Amino acid sequence: MTTHTETPPRPQVPKRTEELDEVVIRFAGDSGDGMQLAGMQFTNETAVAGTDLATLPDFPAEIRAPAGTLFGVSGFQVNFSSHDIFTPGDNPDVLVMMNPAALKVNLRDLKPGGIIIADTAEFTENNLKKAGFATSPLEDGSLAKYQVFPVDITQMTLRAVEGLNLNTKVASRCKNFYALGLTSWLFTRPIDPTIRWIEGRFKKTPELVDANIRALKAGYHFGETAEMFAVQYEVKPARLVPGKYRNITGNSATALGFIAAAERAGLPLFLGSYPITPASDVLHEVASYKNFNVYTFQAEDEIAAVGAALGAAYGGAIGICTTSGPGMLLKQEMINLAVMVELPLIIADIQRAGPSTGMPTKTEQADLLMAIYGRASESPVVVLAPATPGECFFMAFEAVRLAAKYMVPVIYMSDGYLANGAEPWKIPKVSELPQIDVQFRTSPEGFQPYLRDPETLARAWVKPGTPGLEHRIGGLAKEDVTGHVSYDPINNEKMVRLRAEKVARVAMDIPRTDVRGDPSGKLLVIGWGSTYGALVEATERVRAQGKSVSHVHLRYLNPLPPDLKEIIRRFERVLVPELNTGQLLKIIRAEYLVDAKGMNKIQGYPFKVGELMQKIQELLEE
Amino acid sequence: MSQAATPMLKLTRKDFMSDQEVRWCPGCGDYAILAQMQKVLPELGIPRDQLVFVSGIGCASRFPYYMNTYGFHTIHGRAPAIATGLKISRPELHVWVVTGDGDGLSIGGNHLIHALRRNVDIKILLFNNRIYGLTKGQYSPTSELGKVTKSTPFGSLDYPINPIEIALGAEATFVARSVDVETKHLQETLRRAHEHKGSAFIEILQNCNVFNDGAWEPITDRATKGDHQLVLEQGKPLVFGKNREKGIRLGKDMNPEIVTLGEGVDTSQLLVHDETNPSMAYILSRLGPQFPTPIGVFRAVKRMTYDEGANAQIESAKKRLGPGDLEAILNRGDTWVVK
Numbered sequence: 001m002t003t004h005t006e007t008p009p010r011p012q013v014p015k016r017t018e019e020l021d022e023v024v025i026r027f028a029g030d031s032g033d034g035m036q037l038a039g040m041q042f043t044n045e046t047a048v049a050g051t052d053l054a055t056l057p058d059f060p061a062e063i064r065a066p067a068g069t070l071f072g073v074s075g076f077q078v079n080f081s082s083h084d085i086f087t088p089g090d091n092p093d094v095l096v097m098m099n100p101a102a103l104k105v106n107l108r109d110l111k112p113g114g115i116i117i118a119d120t121a122e123f124t125e126n127n128l129k130k131a132g133f134a135t136s137p138l139e140d141g142s143l144a145k146y147q148v149f150p151v152d153i154t155q156m157t158l159r160a161v162e163g164l165n166l167n168t169k170v171a172s173r174c175k176n177f178y179a180l181g182l183t184s185w186l187f188t189r190p191i192d193p194t195i196r197w198i199e200g201r202f203k204k205t206p207e208l209v210d211a212n213i214r215a216l217k218a219g220y221h222f223g224e225t226a227e228m229f230a231v232q233y234e235v236k237p238a239r240l241v242p243g244k245y246r247n248i249t250g251n252s253a254t255a256l257g258f259i260a261a262a263e264r265a266g267l268p269l270f271l272g273s274y275p276i277t278p279a280s281d282v283l284h285e286v287a288s289y290k291n292f293n294v295y296t297f298q299a300e301d302e303i304a305a306v307g308a309a310l311g312a313a314y315g316g317a318i319g320i321c322t323t324s325g326p327g328m329l330l331k332q333e334m335i336n337l338a339v340m341v342e343l344p345l346i347i348a349d350i351q352r353a354g355p356s357t358g359m360p361t362k363t364e365q366a367d368l369l370m371a372i373y374g375r376a377s378e379s380p381v382v383v384l385a386p387a388t389p390g391e392c393f394f395m396a397f398e399a400v401r402l403a404a405k406y407m408v409p410v411i412y413m414s415d416g417y418l419a420n421g422a423e424p425w426k427i428p429k430v431s432e433l434p435q436i437d438v439q440f441r442t443s444p445e446g447f448q449p450y451l452r453d454p455e456t457l458a459r460a461w462v463k464p465g466t467p468g469l470e471h472r473i474g475g476l477a478k479e480d481v482t483g484h485v486s487y488d489p490i491n492n493e494k495m496v497r498l499r500a501e502k503v504a505r506v507a508m509d510i511p512r513t514d515v516r517g518d519p520s521g522k523l524l525v526i527g528w529g530s531t532y533g534a535l536v537e538a539t540e541r542v543r544a545q546g547k548s549v550s551h552v553h554l555r556y557l558n559p560l561p562p563d564l565k566e567i568i569r570r571f572e573r574v575l576v577p578e579l580n581t582g583q584l585l586k587i588i589r590a591e592y593l594v595d596a597k598g599m600n601k602i603q604g605y606p607f608k609v610g611e612l613m614q615k616i617q618e619l620l621e622e
Numbered sequence: 623m624s625q626a627a628t629p630m631l632k633l634t635r636k637d638f639m640s641d642q643e644v645r646w647c648p649g650c651g652d653y654a655i656l657a658q659m660q661k662v663l664p665e666l667g668i669p670r671d672q673l674v675f676v677s678g679i680g681c682a683s684r685f686p687y688y689m690n691t692y693g694f695h696t697i698h699g700r701a702p703a704i705a706t707g708l709k710i711s712r713p714e715l716h717v718w719v720v721t722g723d724g725d726g727l728s729i730g731g732n733h734l735i736h737a738l739r740r741n742v743d744i745k746i747l748l749f750n751n752r753i754y755g756l757t758k759g760q761y762s763p764t765s766e767l768g769k770v771t772k773s774t775p776f777g778s779l780d781y782p783i784n785p786i787e788i789a790l791g792a793e794a795t796f797v798a799r800s801v802d803v804e805t806k807h808l809q810e811t812l813r814r815a816h817e818h819k820g821s822a823f824i825e826i827l828q829n830c831n832v833f834n835d836g837a838w839e840p841i842t843d844r845a846t847k848g849d850h851q852l853v854l855e856q857g858k859p860l861v862f863g864k865n866r867e868k869g870i871r872l873g874k875d876m877n878p879e880i881v882t883l884g885e886g887v888d889t890s891q892l893l894v895h896d897e898t899n900p901s902m903a904y905i906l907s908r909l910g911p912q913f914p915t916p917i918g919v920f921r922a923v924k925r926m927t928y929d930e931g932a933n934a935q936i937e938s939a940k941k942r943l944g945p946g947d948l949e950a951i952l953n954r955g956d957t958w959v960v961k
Contacts, residue, residue, distance in 0.1 A: 290939035292946030304703035311707025464692035474695025
């Protein structure tokens with residue numbers, strides 16, 4: 001699809017336009033109100049308008065929780081700005097609230113003086129009671145410190161779609177687009193990307209195309225004409241690195257990264273998976289690319305999913321498995337086997353809050369030690385973690401590259417926040433992506449299953465069906481070189497050490513570690529995964545106060561970057577903030593014998609910049 | 623070599639024997655099964671490199687190490703899952719799964735039923751000796767109720783599972799039973815499994831002479847097997863007995879009954895075996911203890927295989943959407959240019 005962004009129609013009543021540098025909007029309503037959709041479409045509009053952005057979808061695990069309840073509230077926060085931003089923002093400037101429960105849940109986060117747009121039709125006695133309001137906050141003066149815009153969104157939506165012969169239930173479902181239209185006007189975002197999206201999405205039901213576009217436009221025009229809104233806000237495009245951009249979520253980037261890697265390796269891709277939040281979208285997206293020689297296999301369980309992927313890898317395909325923590329732990333047995341038979345296998349763990357079923361739709365980083373250590377005996381694997389939604393593409397690609405090069409399982413660790421969060425993504429050129437050079441062994445001359453490449457220690461990848469190379473592999477201990485079953489004690493230790501050394505040599509492939517801030521100083525903040533944005537912003541702001549704090553963000557967690565030891569030595573203190581109780585912290589302390597401190601949050605939400613700054617300042621003052 | 627237009631593949635049993643010493647207990651039924659496989663394969667005209675044996679864990683699962691083909695000894699119960707991934711992405715290979723009653727019906731029961739219902743074109747051999755041999759003699763899911771073993775000194779409380787019924791219930795397209803010591807019958811059954819397009823399930827009654835000797839005695843003993851084996855043949859009436867004097871017909875209550883031929887009964891009244899009739903397979907799978915044990919093919923029907931379907935989807939996607947264009951999908955949706 002090509003882009004043509006029209007300027008929104010000029011308002012008939014001239015209104016004042018105020019320029020803002022950065023705005024955080026949170027849409028919230030019932031889980032059936034379409035707030036995720038409204039948020040994503042707003043994100044797309046503002047992306048096309050050229051701002052930088054970051055998002056935080058936040059929804060309950062229940063598909064349609066009972067209407068009007070506090071636990072059924074679904075929210076979507078988007079931060080957009082004319083400068084570089086790294087987080088969805090700590091506190092919203094604007095709340096678009098579809099019912100009293102949404103207001104109740106979200107009001108505590110709104111900045112003083114912030115804007116509230118509320119659907120008055122939903123502020124009924126019954127709904128107020130469900131949300132725990134004794135009186136309507138829209139009328140009792142309790143919102144005096146905010147700018148409140150009460151709008152009968154439901155009624156106006158129904159009016160907008162009148163004459164389309166829709167029943168009230170269907171018609172009122174368009175109200176998310178009305179709210180989106182109004183918000184788009186208020187922040188001068190172009191609505192034509194949304195119109196195009198509606199046309200594509202509801203292609204098969206023209207009456208819904210019509211209804212949703214009417215609702216969207218009605219909301220937009222209401223902003224224009226209603227006297228209630230005297231000011232329109234504008235956020236100018238950000239000065240991003242020149243290039244062609246699109247908006248992308250982490251899961252989408254992960255899917256594309258895998259497809260791209262298989263293409264660059266010239267091999268079919270086999271994705272085995274079992275549906276699990278928040279990883280399923282990767283399976284969905286990859287499944288739509290069958291014309292890329294892609295097999296997707298929805299298995300009977302998590303074990304079969306990774307088993308089939310390993311079977312495909314044995315056959316010479318790029319074998320990938322996507323999951324989240326509760327599925328990850330079921331796969332460890334198969335990963336253990338992949339370690340033993342030294343086949344390439346990629347496991348994507350899109351982490352979520354746990355333990356056990358935990359909070360499926362919330363984010364966390366607590367699977368790290370499981371990924372590195374959680375298998376039987378000595379079972380080293382490579383562990384990688386992308387830092388931003390867009391980076392998911394490159395790290396997914398890297399996971400495939402390393403697995404094939406070293407004949408080793410690679411665990412790729414994203415999380416719920418990266419998975420569903422979006423950002424503008426500079427689209428890479430295919431020709432700039434590295435080629436993944438896979439050489440299958442075909443010559444029987446001197447062949448032995450466990451002969452190793454002297455540099456990488458990888459054994460040869462042999463496809464069944466290659467004449468003269470028939471051999472057996474398996475989970476039983478294998479004799480070095482020949483691969484015969486062997487219970488020899490010395491051989492066993494040798495093989496354990498060889499497999500460990502092979503993983504250690506992946507360090508040769510790790511780029512130099514980038515230190516943000518001074519290369520030496522008082523405090524070094526070490527992070528990994530999705531905390532990147534918040535850590536960048538927090539360290540930059542503290543640094544701007546003239547203080548000595550630098551930041552290193554790890555993409556390679558096993559093995560660790562070879563230069564990390566030297567970097568750590570150059571700082572007086574080390575802080576490791578993580579969304580767990582201190583897992584990377586343990587590793588850093590053990591590996592480098594440094595008295596690093598942790599900062600830990602296990603609430604299912606990302607760090608706020610403010611709380612990080614406070615901790616950093618505390619440490620600097622100690 | 624070069625002068626021969628198509629060199630005929632002349633392999634022998636020896637070609638399929640690996641250089642590894644077979645480590646099963648002397649007298650184990652697995653030897654006979656291995657031997658029949660190595661005898662049948664040369665007749666099939668498949669190059670060794672096109673054959674893959676995938677196994678789980680247990681005595682039976684050591685099988686791949688002894689076959690001079692490609693082989694993958696995997697983990698407990700998961701062989702069907704691994705074989706599925708291999709066969710989908712490499713449909714031209716001949717993939718055999720070797721499993722046992724513990725591996726295939728206990729820890730791996732789920733994978734077994736799903737491989738069968740998907741009709742992945744893999745051949746699953748389940749060696750059933752009604753005992754856990756490799757872990758030294760605990761009862762298995764096919765052990766008889768009340769079985770006294772190391773882990774059940776007061777007798778097992780588990781009602782045994784019927785492998786044939788599991789396979790039929792999972793909608794397997796080929797379901798058969800054979801016996802380790804019935805060499806000709808076993809060879810023929812392996813051949814039939816190979817010829818079948820789709821997942822093939824063979825339960826092989828196998829003796830564990832160390833931990834469960836005589837598990838199938840009445841069926842395997844020369845003196846008694848005539849009365850205890852019902853050899854299934856397509857289109858033939860169900861006749862058995864030492865002197866083929868007995869038959870099975872459907873009684874008035876719709877239940878099968880044993881009749882003696884010649885006493886006013888002739889073979890025309892007997893049930894005639896039909897591998898395509900699901901009711902027939904069901905009746906045969908559920909014959910009670912007073913009946914002989916059927917061996918042979920219970921069911922053989924055609925259905926699209928999963929691997930065919932998966933590969934056809936890729937081909938049709940390529941036709942419909944064109945070959946994958948990476949540049950295009952990276953640039954999909956709304957884009958904008960920053961100058």
